[in-house]
Amino acid sequence: MDKKLLSLIIFLALLNAGSCKDDSLRQYLQPSDVLSGAYDETYLSTNSSLCTRQCTGASKICYYEFFTEMYSSMGLACKDCPFNREDCFAPQCVTVDGVPRGIVTYNRIFPGPSIQVCKGDVIVVDVHNHLPSDSTSIHWHGIRHKNSPYYDGVPKVTQCPIHPGTTFRYIYNASEEGTFFYHSHSGLQKVDGLSGTLIVREKKEDEHISHLYDFDLPSHTVMVSDWMHLDSGQFLPGITNERSLPKSYLVNGRGIFAPTGQSVNIDQGSLPLTEFTVKKGKRYRFRLIGGTCLACLAAVTFLDHRVSVVFGDGAGPVEPTLVDKIVLNSGDRFDVILEANQSVDTYWIMVRGLGGKNSSTSCYNAQQFALLKYEGHNGKPSTPYPGTADVPEGITLNPENSSCNDPNEVCLTHLQSFTPLPEDLKGKPDEILFVRFSNYRYEFSDLFENGTFQPFFVVSPAGGPIKSLVNNVMNFLPPSPLMSQYEDVPNSSFCRPECYSKDIQKPCTCLNVLKVKLNSVVDVILTGTGVAHPFHLHGYNFYIMEEGSLEGDVENGLKNLVKRLMKGDWHNSKPIQKDTVGVPHNGYVVVRFKADNPGLWFFHCHFLFHLDSGMSGILQVGEPSDFQPVPEGFPKCGDFLPPLPA
Known part of the structure; x- marks a missing residue:
């Protein structure tokens, strides 16, 4: 050794x-x-x-x-920022x-x-x-x-x-x-x-892709965050006069608050934007991270530059694909190659929330900018602040709620890995799981009665109270960790079989566990309503086998889909892997993986308010005897309910 x-x-x-x-x-x-x-x-x-x-x-x-x-x-750490620009970079100034x-x-x-x-x-x-x-x-x-x-x-x-x-x-x-x-x-x-x-x-x-770029710099990691101006606690269960939507976006924690349509001033006396430096003629690997939390996707555009998508999540390289715009779900990551092939200047990088201007889940008014600065330039773009009309649509990666048949859209199933699907994952699956995201709207009589304390979330002033569901269940976690204290979790915490019945009128609130056998080949059929829910599975990468829409008779559409799954009928022999994928509204995504990582793995919608109002579950792979031993001295917790004194 x-x-x-x-x-x-x-x-x-x-x-x-x-x-x-x-x-x-x-x-x-x-x-x-x-x-x-x-x-x-x-x-x-x-x-x-x-x-x-x-x-x-x-x-x-x-x-x-x-x-x-x-x-x-x-x-206080920011002193005289933004009027003294150097103060904006002072230690501990956020x-x-x-x-x-x-x-x-x-x-x-x-x-x-x-x-x-x-x-x-x-x-x-x-x-x-x-x-x-x-x-x-x-x-x-x-x-x-x-x-x-x-x-x-x-x-x-x-x-x-x-x-x-x-x-x-x-x-x-x-x-x-x-x-x-x-x-x-x-x-x-x-x-x-x-x-x-x-x-x-x-x-x-x-x-596999090192020949495609010259530099992969630590500072060229691009984390996109959505940002509110009120503390998040104001929105759960939720104030009734404002929605839980972003006021702006941030790029690596910096930005300027300017709703869509307002100009951005980057002169002295304004907040600094995040700046990425490149040298003309060189190729750079940029790592984009969808660090967002709220119910909108964000689109990233490097103005006057096309980029080549080369990597998805942490799951492996993909065949280079040229795009103009990258759409990020919460939890998505894409690595792209940018060639600095334009005139020496400083160019805008735009982040814009998606959703129609009058949509109920619109982030149209939220935007942000960063700067792509060529070495030797003064750092101020020669082109004016770009309005909505100034940004060409071009080719879009990962479009929201797409039917995937537009030549200007690159869906995840259009991307290809360098290697075909492994032999042991071809053919029909051993197990098929259905995961359906939805919301249940409470009747007031269910919610606000003396002695009842149901959890709820206020979507909007007009939307009323809801709870968020996976397979018609609001997940409610136990008093002790399921992985390290399995025997301490009371049986009453787990969902009863009838909770998963189609006939149940009012959704259950319970511990939502789906079990699969260790080393089985698992297909998960993801569906959802309302918005495009980003699905994230802990502990695994999965292959994205297929995505599409379910129009008309949804139940028959799913039956036909299952028939094709059991025949091994796929459209892409080199599917890419990810750990997060957007599930289109009234659409579906099929993912496949080998259940070779024993344990209890959380899966959920990556919109934070959906997650915290119940849209999650736990995938149990194998039996507790298959799990790794608990680390020595690992903390324990749980209820304390001593008997009453005699």
């Missing part, structure tokens, strides 16, 4: 056992501001001591400390879109510290919860956790919540290359600021 690998294994054993002093771990502490561009040159050097480095195949321990606390945008409000941060930055490591590295994150009253957690979106399922970060599924004043250590191996991100999986904390980027690179000579 390699001596370095043996030393690493011994170190991690001590770490898990709690025998490693903080002083020895701190030698591996990584900087928080990798996304700023300050480490681009260090990354390009061949002898960097940081985890953000040129990958050679050697492994490192990459240690991070996250201090989770309540904070303020445009607060500008967002310039509107002061209470937020929640990791290490007083937004996005949080950018974790950028090499394949094979060990990531260690100590989360210190300094929130005064809220528990927290971190989910590592897209990381499969094949040997570390207890660190997936879902409270009451894989772990207990991290309580105020306590520290929880996440330890896992960066075993897959790709673009990932992390975020709180507790309540609504993600939409208030608890998220960050996570990049895993591999040796360039091992990459």
